[in-house]
Each structure stands twice: as C-alpha cells, then as structure tokens.
Amino acid sequence: MDSAVLSGRGLSRHFIVKGAPAPVEAVREVSLEVASGALTALVGPDGAGKTTLLRMAAGLLAPSGGSLSVLGVDVAARPQEVQDRISYMPQRFGLYEDLSVQENMDLYADLHGVPADVRRQRFARLLHMTDLARYTARPAGKLSGGMKQKLGLACTLVRLPELLLLDEPTVGVDPLSRRELWEIVQQLVDEERLSVIVSTSYMDEAERCQQVFVMHEGRLLASGAPAELRSRAEGLSFTAMPRAGESARTLQARLIDAREVVVDAVPEGGHVRFIRRADAADGAIGQLLDGLPVTPVPARLEDGFMMLLQAAKVAPARAAQGGSAALVQHGASVAAGGVADGGEAMIEVRDLVRKFGDFTAVASTSFSVARGEIFGLLGPNGAGKTTTFRMLCGLLPASSGFLQVAGVNLRHARAQARAKVGYVSQKFALYGNLTVQENLDFFGGAYGLYGKRLQQRTSQVLEEFQLRGQEHMPSGQLPGGFKQRLAMATGLLHEPEVLFLDEPTSGADPLARREFWRRITSLSEQGVTIVVTTHFMEEAEYCDRIVIQDAGKLLAIGTPREVRAQAGDAGNMEDAFIAIVEKNRSGGAR
Template sequence: MPMQEVQAGQPLLLAENIRVVFKPKSKRPIVALDDLSLSVEAGSVTGLVGPDGAGKTTCLRLAAGLLVPQSGSMTVLGYDVVQEADGMRSRIGYMPQQFGLYEDLTVQENLDLYADLQDVPMVARKEQFARLLDMTDLGEFTQRRAGQLSGGMKQKLGLACCLVKVPELLILDEPTVGVDPVSRRDIWRIVYQLVEEEGVGVVVSTAYLDEAERCNEVIVMHHGVKLAEGTPQSFYSRVEGRVFSIAPKAPQTARTLHGEMLQRGDVVDASIQSGVVRVVLSKDSPVRPQALLSEDKAHQEISKLDLEPVPPRFEDVFVDMLHQDGAAIEKPAEEKSVEIVHGLEKQVIARKEPAIVVSNLLKQFGAFTAVQNISFSVCRGEIFGLLGANGAGKTTTFRMLCGLLKASGGEINVAGNDMRTAPSRARSRIGYMAQKFSLYQQFTVKQNLRFYGKAYGLHRSHLQQRLDWALREFDMEDRKNAVTQSLPAGFKQRLAMAAAMLHEPEILFLDEPTSGADPLARREFWARINKFSREGVTVIVTTHFLEEAEYCDHMLIMAQGQQLAAGTPAQIRELAVSKETPDPTIEDAFIKLAGE
C-alpha cells in the first residue's frame, strides 16, 4: 500500500463523530464512544482525561487500528483506520496499559525483538539503541531480564520498545500508572524530547491530573462523550473564585477538617495539600468569601474557618465538571457514635498504644540485601505511609509486616504478636488489600464477599450481618449480583476493600490501593480510609500518588532497602524547603531525597 503523506497543517489524527457500541451477550449494549471528534497535531501532546469508563482506552485502540467504529470516521497519518489500518501501523507507536514485554528476555533482547518486528535495519540499530538506553537510563541493565526490573524501569523499557523505530504518532495509554514520581518525570522527559527533536505527535491518556497540565491540549471525557477541550489554562475560568484553602486550627487536624468539608452539600471537592484543606465550592454555595460556616454535630456549635483564595488547578476543574455532569464523589456516611470499634475500646485508642513496632528489620535473598536497618512504630488509629521509588524495598517490607514473607533479622510486632515466631495469631487481626485485587472475577459481588467472609471464619448470622454491612457501607447493594469481571475499576476497588474489612480487622494493609484508579475513585477511597481511621483502625499504605501521603499521620521514605527519611507530612516537606521552593509538596521532598 502506498505511503500516505500528511499535508502541512493537517492533523496526524482526525476523528469525526465517532460512535462505538459494545454488545456483550445477554447484556444491554454499552456505548463506549458517542459522537466523539478530536484531532492530534504534529509536535504536540494531546491528553485524554476522564473517570473509569469514559472511553479513553477505546479511543486509543481505535487510533491504533485495533477497533472499528460503528459510525463516524477516523484517519491516522492520512490512512482510514477501517480500510487502511495495515498501512499506518508501521508509522505509529502504541503502548497499551499492559505492554507486552517478554519477562524472560533481557532488556537488550526485548529491544532486538521489537526492532525485528518493526523491520529496523541492522545498520540503524546500534545508534538507535544507544539513544534509547541513554534516554531511559537503562544502559547499565541491558543484560538484566525484564521480569527482574522495577515497575518504573519496565515502563521505560516498554516505551523504548515502542520507539525502536521513531514513530510519527505515539499513542500512550496511562503510561505512568504504578510508577514512582522520579520514573514518571523521566517518562515525560522522554516524551517531550521526542516532540521537540523529532516533531512526533503524542496522544496520551492519564490518571494523574497534574500530567494534564503538561499537555498542549486536553480533552475531558465522560461516559463516552467529550465534555470539553482546550489548553489546560483555558479551563481555569470555570472555577474562578470558588477555590479556597482552609488551615486547620488546633486541636483539629487537616484530616478531620477534610472529613468535615466532605460532608457539606456545597463542597464539590476537598483534598489535603501541604497541610491545609483545599476546597472547591459549588456555584450556588451560600458561603461568603471571608468565612466557611461548619456545624459541629456533637455540640451544635457554629465556628468560622478562614478561607484563603488560591489559584485554580486543572484537577479542581476536572472534579467540578464531572460534578456538574452528575458524577459526584461518593461520601461515606459518618457514624453518630461508636462505643466499641473493631473490638477496641475507645479509651484504648485514645492512649495511642502502638499497633506495630519494627526494629532493625532485615531481609536478604541469598547475597542480595533487599531491606536493612528499618525501624519505626505505628500507633493505633494512625495512617502510616510506606513510600519509595520502584525497587526501594517497600513491597518487601510490606509483605514482612503482613506475615507473607519471613524476615531475615530484626523484630516485627503486629497487634501484640511477634511476626517472626507467631504470625498466624496476628493474621486474624489484620486485613490485606493487594495491589492486584485478589478477587474472583467470575463470582458475583456477594459471592466474593461470602467467600472471603468464610475464609476469615465468619459464619451464619454473623456472616450475614457483615455482608449486609459491606454492601451498605460501600454502596454496592444494587450491584450485589453483578459479576465482578463486569464492574468498573472503582467498584472493584470498593469490593476489594470491603473483603479486607469484613472480619473487622484492627490493622488494614493497603498495597498501592489507588494505582490506576481515576481521581473520583481515589477521593472516595480516601474518604472511607479516613472514616475507618477515625473509628480506630490502624492503616498501613504504600502509594505512588504522593499527594495521598498528605492523608498519613506519619510516613517512611525508603531507597535501596534503607530509610531515607521519616516523620509527619510537615516534617518531610520541611526537608525540601529552599529559596526556589519555599512551600514544597511531599513529591518535591521525595524527588529531592531520591536525587541525593
């Protein structure tokens, strides 16, 4: 087929009135895309953002020639994606969410394989491989098997494999999910290097809304429909005058203030940023710019909290747009009173007794030391963050705390039990939510809950009571008979947490619980975590969304199996204060520490 030429000034990708409908057997048709039109220019980055089920992945699969629309048209590099898909494939790079690396092959062997598949001439490979290895910082690891790479290194290798033959259009489906902030920054550096040096056009979907700020053009999608598009800055006027920060006043904490704000009907969004609560008010909010009235339900007192206007960011606009489109954040109901919380008397919680104590923790795999000299403690009812770059040793530490991996040395005491000598006694008192949710996809929601309830030793009326609680607490009563495989990602996340909480654990372990979740699902998740914490549950969490670290009481940052820093969010932020960054975020501190 002759090569199509894209005329100067013409978009690399042009979609007009695209409609895609999936028709699963014995189910109602699902409209994935409805009258979608968009374009991607050469030398430009176009971002697709939206909650789960918005149609982002469907759109990118169409552009890669892997799907066919029911109506409308799409051309890529001048080729019709329906009639001429074969002609365009050698000229595009496509990186899906689950990129097909061959884990038993080395870094170099993966590059060789993809160069063979792309018919890259042997004479051109040496120079191109050297460039890609330099761009991705993988030059030292060419003989390491892909399966032995950290998550961030795998993503960079996947991107390198897409680029063995420089494409004219690069299609990236959430390339930074599950990647630490340093690797995430590296991936964007590579993307913009291609844009600036090669004039490559890029279309990228992302779950990180700060990444939308990096794009030249942003398209917001919801339920297969395009809600809006423009430059990131062009969106800000939509929430002008409605974005404020509120500083907590002692003894109130940012987290308790955040919980109060979420309960207000006129608060569209609330998040914690640098120790203060950031709120987006609805258009019809009666609140005066000078003060926010908050009613204390316990004492029926009215107190005023000072509002400080702050500049909008894209994330504020995104949540507000979805709110106006009917997608409000699910706010868990607050309990009026809790006399006994998960088997713990309130007075025990108030004494802040330690729930976890770790001293000089060591883990060795043969001659390799994965974790060494780690010490920390976590009080009951606290949220503790375990942070680190991919490969830092936090997952290994996490698994030792849960009793899934035996320590080589040191002490671990969880819920009053020595995890080196009596891990089984502790397991009944902890809940565990894995990064890749351990759900049975062919079971219904209720069947999954019943299975895990019985596995935790719940029976008869007690089991039924906890099943009813889980369906009500996580707002899944109308989906209890839905097959788990069919659930949106946000509901799978809810189900996984509900299963982990069925037996009323004292300690909840969460391993990358919001990886790949959209912004609304992440907010709902943390609203529930905060509620459980207030009720006395101790929470240990690993995360790559470092803005989520603001919800922690204390945190530990690891690198190469050792402790880099530990403290409260304020203490960690203080480590990055400088003339250039007088008001740093946790991510600023993380990147500074990781680079030292």
C-alpha cells in the same frame, strides 16, 4: 492548528458483557480533532472510555458507529496501514521478563522490521534517553517498576512512529521515574515533532499538554488548552489552615462532606485546598469554615476537572450519604489526628532485615504504628517498601529482627496475625471468573464468616461500596474503580484491626481517590490501623506519619510536616520526596 493527526465523528463503541442486561456503551457519540506534532491528553474518571478510544485509534477495536481517521486513514477500513505508522503502549506492556533489556529491544525491532543500521542508532538514543544503557544485560523481570515502564517505552519506540499512543504510562510509577518518563516524552515531541496522545489519571501530567479532552461515561464533556479548562474554577479555589490540634485530613473530611457548598477538598502542604461551589452563599461558606484563615489561590487543571464532573452531576464523595460507619464497630477512642489516646502500638518493628541471598532488600528498619493511625510507606520503585509491606502482612518472613502486629509476633505466629488483618493488593487479586457475590462469599468463608453473619457483612459492604446491582457481574469484567471497591470490600469483611493497602489508588482518577480516602478517614476514626503504600504524593498528606525508604534504608520518618521540613521546608510532599531521595543517592547510596 496543524493538520489533525486523529479525527473522530460521532464515534461510538459498545460491548456485549455477560451478565449485563444491555450492551455497555464505552464510547458514545464522540467527535474530536487532535492536532499533529503536539502532546494531547485524555482524562476522565474510571470507565470514561479513554482506553477504548485509544484501542480504536490503534486499530485494535472497530467502532460500533461513527467514523475515525488516523493519519488521514480510515482506521476501521485499513487498520494495518495505521498500525504500520503508529506505536501503542498499553497499560500492561508485554515485556518478556526472562529476556534481557537488550534482547527485548532486539525482539521488538525484529517484529517491526527495523533494519540493522537504523536500529543501532535508534537503540543508542533510546538507551541514553531512558538511562538503561548500564542495564542492557539485566533480565527485564529484575527491573524496578519505573525501569520496566521506561523499557516498555523504548521498545514501543524502536521504530520512529508518526503517532505515539500511551495508555496510563505512569501508573504504579514513583515520582522520580514519572518525572523521567515525561522528560523522555517531551524530548520526543520537541526534537522529533512526534504526535503523542496520552491517557492519564494525573492532572499535573495533563497540565503539560497542549490539548486536553475530558471524558465521562463514554461522552466528551469538554476540550481545550489546560488554561481554558482550569478557568472554570478561577476565583473559586482557596486554601484553609486547620486549627491547632486539628489535622488537615480531619478538616478535609469536614469540607468534602459539605457537598452543598464545596465541590472538592484535598490536603496539601499542611493546608486544605478546596473549591467552593459557584452558587454557594457566603454565609454558608463562613459557617462551614467557622473563622478559619482562608487564602485565594490560582485555579489549576484538577480544579477545572472537578468542576466539570460536578456540573455533570457526579458526586465525588458519597461519604455524606452514610460514610463508613457500617464498616467497623470497634468503638476505639481516636484523637483528631487519627492516633488513639494513649498511643497503643498495633505494629512494632525493630531492626527488621530481609535478605534475598546476598542482596539486602530491607536493612535494619525500626518504627511503630499506633491504633487508629494512618501510616504511609513511600519510596521509589525498588526501594524495599513492598518487601517491608509484605513482611508486615505476614506474607513474607523476616530474615532477622522483631515484628509484631496486633499483639502477635509475626516471626512465630504469622497465621494467627493474618486473622486480625485485612489486605488489599495493588493488582486486582480476586477471582475474575467469579461474580461479585461469589467473591464476597468465598473470601468471607476464608475469614471464618458463615450463615447470618456472612450475609449481614456482605450486605453491609455491598451498600457501603456502592456495589448494589453488580452482584451477578463477573468481577473480571468490572471497570477498574469497581474492582478496587470490591477488593476493599473483601478486605474489610471480617472487620480487621489492621488494614494493609498496597498502592490502592494506582490508576484511579481524582474523583475515585477522594472517595477512597474519605472511607479510610472514617475507618481511622473508628480505630482501624491503616498501613498504605502509594506513589501519589498528595496522599501522603492524609497520613499521620510516613516513612521514606530507598535502597532498603529508612531515609525519613515523621509527620508530613516534619518530613517536608527535613527536605528544607518543601512546599509539597512530591518535592520533599524527590529532594530526600536525590540527596541520599548523591551521597553514594544507590
């Protein structure tokens, strides 16, 4: 191993949080050595301590205990010396949205004192790597999410650091942009021997790294090369094929509920990939699968990750402890695939158009969504899916076309329709200075719930979303996963007929995503119609049907199997997504 670029011994950090009975231990007795000139990943569930560790490495937080050396410098004693030699890109990088791409890069070069002759060469290389050379005059606020992340990375690298720290750099970024970002990072490591430490929720990203550190509740659970960590699940990973008429989502729910024999299960390419517990009896597995065809598959890093969490006595899905039955009582008859028998349309869209001046964000889009269906809107950043989504929610009027939700025409009665829908936004949109209880009371009142009915519904969602004990915590101080639970709880208080979810698992780890989708499956089974946008292509496999959009146009619509077939029988949804979008763009549409 090369010399360590970061070395921690007994590292701890606690925070005093208003409303908490004791200091919150964000990092606890962590010791680690990070190799120089390599790509290193920090992974772990929400609240594991990854961001706190990166902020200590960047000299932005002082350790509460232990020691931390970065580039051979005691970062607590000499933080400025470390900051002069590293670059740090936080989750929300501070771009100036009114400034152009070039002006943002100039500003960061000025802040870091990069000489004029050096910055000319550096800018040219970074603009070429990020494919932003064509957009230097465009305001940063007019860039797509993926382009903003690439500009943030370019600004972070206007000087050549000895160590690059990246905190969840691909959160909210579509698969195409995610791939491009990782190509840039890998190029820097390969050509400039740059040392990079990245925290990520994507296990396929961590699999690219030479070294992976797995954290949980502030502690270091394990570390090693990806092959070493995934070996923990070797011989325990399989795929099962659902029976005819059974969706992969339904089989996945059955498997993941069987916590005594299954560690993890996730839909994948029409199958369900699952990990059996090492101590599970063959008879119990056989009874659970009931004769379904099963194929052994090589373990991957995500499998090893889930095994580590299971060993730490974490329950990835708590649906077996009551599921989501308390959330809604619509009593609808729902078929196995989630679509109601009879196919009652809850959403109808015909020739929908939305223009902003001369720019057409959504062009003549048509589809319908049945009661109890899970319907996915997919597309690259800037594709028009968020605009479509906001029109469906009644948050944005259509320029033309027909749009009806829950029997209400949104072009004429948006307020009436909004009373029948629930909405969970990508960014935490609740009141951070209000407690969990105060947010629930406020939004319950906004939805027309009062007195005993509000108390009953509040009690139900607190229980369902494991928010008991957090009622008096200011919501802005909750970990990200708890914020997402609270947002879901407020969106479901009034028992809506249609639930709109905008990037609901953005930044969530695999553990939280399984838990989330088990709830969504239960809601669908009870007749709630779900419309979801997501950049996690594995999540498209939970949907009954999906739409792929780009440049405002509808490129594909159908079941996940039909969309994979349209892409040439792609093995997984991410490959299918990339193939469909690239084919459209190569045909001249951009």
